[in-house]
Amino acid sequence: MENLLVAENIYKKFGGFTALNNVSISIPKGSIFGLLGPNGAGKTTLLRIINQITMPDEGQVFLDGKPLHPSDIAHIGYLPEERGLYKSMKVGEQALYLARLKGLSKAEAKARLEYWFKKLHIEGWWNKKIQELSKGMAQKVQFIITVLHKPKLLIFDEPFSGFDPVNAGLIKDEILQLKEEGATILFSTHRMESVEELCDYMALIHKSNKLLDGKVSEIKREYKSNTYEVGLEAENETELLKELNERFVLGKAKFQSINDDLKLTIQLQENETQNDLLTYLIGKARINHFVEVIPSVNDIFIKTVTQNA
Amino acid sequence: MRNLKLIIQREYLARVRNKTFIIMTFLSPLILVGMFALIAYLSMLNSSEQHIIGLYDETEMFSTEFIDAEEIQYLDLSDRSLEEAKTLVRNEGYYGLIYIPKNVGKGMENVAFYGKESPGFGTVQTLEKTIADRLTRQELVTRGVDLSELDDARRQVKLEIQNFSGERTSKMSNYIKMFFGGAAGYLLMMFIIIYGNMVMRSVIEEKTNRIIEIIVSSVKPIQLMMGKVLGTSLAGITQFSIWLLLGGVLSLISFYILGIDLFSVQKDQLANIEQVVQPEIAQLVVDVLNLPIFNLIIFFVIYFISGYFLYSAIYAAIGAAVDSETDTQQFMFPVILPLMLGIYVGFFSVIENPHGSIATIFSMIPLTSPIVMLMRIPFGVPWWELAISLGILILTNFAVIWLAAKIYRVGILMYGKKASYKELFKWLKY
Numbered sequence: 001m002e003n004l005l006v007a008e009n010i011y012k013k014f015g016g017f018t019a020l021n022n023v024s025i026s027i028p029k030g031s032i033f034g035l036l037g038p039n040g041a042g043k044t045t046l047l048r049i050i051n052q053i054t055m056p057d058e059g060q061v062f063l064d065g066k067p068l069h070p071s072d073i074a075h076i077g078y079l080p081e082e083r084g085l086y087k088s089m090k091v092g093e094q095a096l097y098l099a100r101l102k103g104l105s106k107a108e109a110k111a112r113l114e115y116w117f118k119k120l121h122i123e124g125w126w127n128k129k130i131q132e133l134s135k136g137m138a139q140k141v142q143f144i145i146t147v148l149h150k151p152k153l154l155i156f157d158e159p160f161s162g163f164d165p166v167n168a169g170l171i172k173d174e175i176l177q178l179k180e181e182g183a184t185i186l187f188s189t190h191r192m193e194s195v196e197e198l199c200d201y202m203a204l205i206h207k208s209n210k211l212l213d214g215k216v217s218e219i220k221r222e223y224k225s226n227t228y229e230v231g232l233e234a235e236n237e238t239e240l241l242k243e244l245n246e247r248f249v250l251g252k253a254k255f256q257s258i259n260d261d262l263k264l265t266i267q268l269q270e271n272e273t274q275n276d277l278l279t280y281l282i283g284k285a286r287i288n289h290f291v292e293v294i295p296s297v298n299d300i301f302i303k304t305v306t307q308n309a
Numbered sequence: 310m311r312n313l314k315l316i317i318q319r320e321y322l323a324r325v326r327n328k329t330f331i332i333m334t335f336l337s338p339l340i341l342v343g344m345f346a347l348i349a350y351l352s353m354l355n356s357s358e359q360h361i362i363g364l365y366d367e368t369e370m371f372s373t374e375f376i377d378a379e380e381i382q383y384l385d386l387s388d389r390s391l392e393e394a395k396t397l398v399r400n401e402g403y404y405g406l407i408y409i410p411k412n413v414g415k416g417m418e419n420v421a422f423y424g425k426e427s428p429g430f431g432t433v434q435t436l437e438k439t440i441a442d443r444l445t446r447q448e449l450v451t452r453g454v455d456l457s458e459l460d461d462a463r464r465q466v467k468l469e470i471q472n473f474s475g476e477r478t479s480k481m482s483n484y485i486k487m488f489f490g491g492a493a494g495y496l497l498m499m500f501i502i503i504y505g506n507m508v509m510r511s512v513i514e515e516k517t518n519r520i521i522e523i524i525v526s527s528v529k530p531i532q533l534m535m536g537k538v539l540g541t542s543l544a545g546i547t548q549f550s551i552w553l554l555l556g557g558v559l560s561l562i563s564f565y566i567l568g569i570d571l572f573s574v575q576k577d578q579l580a581n582i583e584q585v586v587q588p589e590i591a592q593l594v595v596d597v598l599n600l601p602i603f604n605l606i607i608f609f610v611i612y613f614i615s616g617y618f619l620y621s622a623i624y625a626a627i628g629a630a631v632d633s634e635t636d637t638q639q640f641m642f643p644v645i646l647p648l649m650l651g652i653y654v655g656f657f658s659v660i661e662n663p664h665g666s667i668a669t670i671f672s673m674i675p676l677t678s679p680i681v682m683l684m685r686i687p688f689g690v691p692w693w694e695l696a697i698s699l700g701i702l703i704l705t706n707f708a709v710i711w712l713a714a715k716i717y718r719v720g721i722l723m724y725g726k727k728a729s730y731k732e733l734f735k736w737l738k739y
Contacts, residue, residue: 015735052721070529078526084519089323097319101312101527145523162688 004029004184005050005153012045019045020056021208027186027201028152032161032179034199034216041205043188044081047157050186051078063153074103079146081157082187085130085138092126095145102149109148116144120170121199136161143171147178152179154205156187160194172198192298202297204304211304216297223295223303226268228277229253229259231289240285247280260287312528320540324507325547334548338556346563357713360404360432365394367411374443381432390532395423404428407436413444462525487660490684492653493609497616497646497680504545504617505624505644508538512628512721521721530718538621602690608686611699616679619706626713629720630733651680663688673698675705712737 005027012020020042027033047291048054050061052068061068086094092113099109117123130138139162148152159175160168170268175198179185189195190303195216197200203213212219234240241262242283244250251265262285268277274292281287295303320666324330362384375383384392386401391408398406399507405424413420420440422428428436446456510533515521524533627640652676658667664686670684672690678698682690 014575048522048722053522076526078523079520080526082519082522084523086323086515086520088327097315098523098527100315102522130706142523179660 002029003027004064005186005264006062007050007063008060008192009058010049012049012054013057013093013101018208020049022059023205023208023210024059025203025210025213027184028137029184030182030198032175032185032187032198034195034202035186035205036190036192036195036297037188037205038190038305042208043205044157046159046205047078047080047186048186050155051076052079059238072084074149075152077146077149077151077153078155079142079157079159081161083142083279085141087131088129089128090126091133091141092248094130095141095148098145099148104149112145112148116148120144120174122263136164136167137140139163140167140171143174147174150183152184152287154185156185158189158191159187160191192296192301195297204301206305206308209308211308212300220294221298223300224293225272225295226272227251227293228266228268229272229289229291230257230264230266230281230287231255231257231259232264232285233259233282233288234262237262243284255289257289261288263289265293287288313532313539314570316528316533316536317543317667320387320511320537321543323511324541324544330544330548332462334551335555338552338559342559342563345560350613359420361401362397362404362408363394368409370447371409371443372438374439381435389686398423399425409440413440417468440695443632485498486663486687489605490659491656493605493613493683493686494652494680497613497683500545500549500613501620501648502645503619504718505673507545508541508621509624509628510620510634511537511581512625512717513634513637514629516629516632516721525721531714531720532718534622534625534714538618538625542617542621601687605686608695609683612679612702615672615699615702615706618703619675619679619709620648622706622710622713626716626720629717647674647676655681657685659715669694673701678702706731 003026005025005270007023007025010020010023012018021044023042025035025046026035033041037107045054049056050068052070063072089097095113096109096197097192098107098299099113100106102114114123117125120143122140123135125137127139130141133141143159154175156175159171163171175185175187187198199216201214202216204211204217217255232240241250244264244266249267253263253265255263256280257263266277268274274290278287352565359382360380361382364371364375366385369387370384372387377383381404386397386406394406397403405422405428408421408423410419422433422436446509449459465505465513514700515524519523623644627637627644630640631637651671654667658665658671659681662668668681668685671677672685672694679702682695682698686695715737716733
């Protein structure tokens with residue numbers, strides 16, 4: 001698949017502190033790309049470089065195959081983590097100003113703002129001042145400003161921080177719809193569950209280095225450990241447990257069940273498959289529950305970070 | 310360019326619509342004119358107040374010497390005893406009593422003034438001079454000098470100042486030059502302090518509002534900085550114009566209401582002056598017209614703009630370096646210092662010797678040159694000095710704006726970090 005954005009071998013130092021050390025990412029067109037990493041890993045610096053707010057010491061960024069040019073800001077929408085608005089300015093006026101800075105004409109900006117204000121149910125806010133709005137309300141306005149000029153690439157830095165669950169859901173739906181309409185989306189977060197739900201691709205940055213990247217499904221496949229979660233019912237549970245213990249690496253499992261099961265995780269040898277396990281178990285117990293353990297992004301994150309610590 | 314225009318527009322409107330700005334624009338001239346009117350009114354009251362001074366003269370020489378004036382009336386009390394005179398003055402609430410003893414002028418001159426409070430400086434001088442004059446003349450007569458001869462022999466000299474090409478100037482001319490130069494320099498300093506601070510506050514506001522990153526993702530930081538400086542200065546010019554206009558109208562109105570008739574005073578004075586010093590007044594007009602008005606205006610504009618830009622860029626950089634206005638203290642001193650220095654050098658050195666080495670040097674140093682040079686220009690500055698000074702100023706302007714933009718670019722994205730000078734130096738290298 002063609003890449004919309006490619007960042008190649010980016011280095012960035014602030015004085016003696018290395019913020020990014022040879023980081024490269026490629027974002028396929030029309031995908032949602034999650035940039036993961038603990039606080040202070042260098043995510044925001046990378047986003048700022050892509051937005052041409054800071055310049056990299058080394059390395060290059062390509063948009064649509066061409067090196068990034070100042071005029072490309074018209075194709076990028078950026079919602080920074082440190083976001084705010086002019087307190088004493090009216091909502092409509094302010095949105096109009098920011099939209100025009102992105103290159104929209106006054107009439108065009110106004111028409112699109114009206115559409116979006118209606119869509120997010122904030123039509124009545126045009127003449128309100130930002131200081132009268134709550135933080136979540138202001139975030140809606142910021143979101144609109146980010147997407148208003150219909151950029152090819154949307155960049156969200158911690159988009160869900162500060163939203164209540166209802167509005168976070170609303171924004172999540174909007175992001176998915178923007179993807180449907182053809183936008184490519186890059187967002188950074190340290191909240192793993194949002195990556196799980198939204199992202200097709202991800203990269204993990206830790207202490208200025210990229211530790212892994214790729215398709216979320218592939219990464220998960222790579223990180224699974226051939227482990228299964230089972231719920232068994234047997235006449236003699238202690239006997240069964242003893243037998244299993246001799247043959248496999250066992251662990252305790254937790255899941256909802258209506259039966260009085262023996263709940264286990266069973267890790268197989270590399271050359272064994274789930275069918276081998278099933279055949280083995282069938283003669284010995286009733287199998288009420290059988291599922292492969294797929295590592296969550298959170299598990300992968302913790303595992304990679306602790307491995308590299 | 311389109312974005313720069315948008316930013317200037319926003320900054321201008323944000324300043325001009327600000328409530329404090331509006332209130333200050335219309336209130337300041339009111340307060341200022343009100344203050345002047347009050348002072349004028351009070352001094353008018355003061356001068357129309359009449360003092361009565363009792364005279365107790367043992368020599369009987371002075372009763373004709375003290376002539377009633379508008380403010381002071383004299384009352385001869387010599388026909389009673391000194392104690393009676395004192396009691397009378399005290400009981401009647403008169404201003405005071407002069408006591409001239411019999412042996413005045415012979416050895417110790419113990420003329421005394423009794424009063425509830427010590428008399429004003431002017432009154433003391435008048436009294437002393439009147440008595441001393443009378444005594445001197447008395448003494449001259451005693452020594453055999455004919456007073457009419459003496460008066461006849463008095464001669465008066467008046468210096469006529471000319472330059473080498475034969476143009477006459479008056480003493481007034483120097484005052485006029487000082488006035489024009491001083492006003493220009495002072496105006497620039499005030500403008501820099503008021504609107505430079507406004508630029509700084511607006512940078513800090515953007516930082517604390519966290520809007521800065523949203524904006525610099527669409528425009529270059531230097532565009533934002535220049536837009537801010539330009540927009541704020543346009544707002545400043547608007548405010549200044551309103552002040553001048555409103556101040557003029559208000560002072561006319563208040564003078565009219567309070568009955569301080571400027572024109573009648575001038576007419577009276579002119580009538581007096583016309584006979585005595587008519588050539589002097591004509592000369593004054595010639596002097597004002599002789600000032601290089603055109604050059605003055607051109608250089609005023611050039612120095613005003615470049616001086617203001619230089620300082621605004623520094624103010625913007627300071628704003629970007631800090632998180633709140635309270636942190637600006639450590640950076641403000643080096644900004645205020647050259648401004649103050651410029652004003653002091655201007656008022657003490659330029660007026661004393663407009664072409665002396667101190668004045669010349671300070672009109673070359675870029676941070677003081679706008680103020681000092683503006684004060685020197687009315688006295689006539691050789692073109693090559695202007696060229697050097699302007700050259701240095703403009704080069705410095707570019708350098709400072711470049712450095713300020715670097716600090717600004719880094720500073721606006723730094724949150725919660727207290728900047729030290731060392732830190733700022735590091736930012737320059739990012």
